[in-house]
Amino acid sequence: MVPSQAMEAPLAGGSIIYKPAASGYIGGLLPNNTWDGAIGEVIRHEFDMIASPLLPNYERNMAVDLSEFLWDASHATIQRKAQVQPDIAGFIKPFSATTWLSVLATFVAFVICFILTFKMREILSPRPSSK
Structure with a gap:
């Protein structure tokens, strides 16, 4: 996947090189x-711009022009179709x-426990005495 700037730069007569x-x-x-660092390379005209997350502070603001914060959420993954x-x-x-047999056995055990719970409740519940 090629960034859109890299596709537009040759059309404008320039080129973009991504380099750390x-x-x-x-x-x-x-x-x-x-x-x-990278700010020094921009000041010495080794690079034209930095595209990196950074925390702006007073010193950096006085040394270079900071743009507005950019947020690009257009990342995509490309994969072969199944x-x-x-x-x-x-x-x-x-x-x-x-x-699947384990799932079936668990289901059967649950049903048996469920039925036994109600049967035991009937057996153990106090019955009213008839006199």
Whole structure:
């Protein structure tokens, strides 16, 4: 998947190269009032812009022009279409016979316990004495 800027740049007579900063981080102000990191590379005209999440502060705002916050939620995954034909019993196939027998045994045990609970309640409940 190619970002839209990379498709538009050649049309405008330019090119876009995506490259990580040499230092590996956004940058900080050094004691000699210069910048290192990606901000330093922009100030030294090694890069034209930075596309990275960063926390704006006073020093960064004075050194470079910060844009408005961008939010791009247009990410998508691309995958091959499945070659499987639709099947009415498709929900059964992912599980083994042992799994289905376990589900059946659990259901039968639940029904037996449910019936025994009501039978035991009838047997153990006090009956009114007839005199």
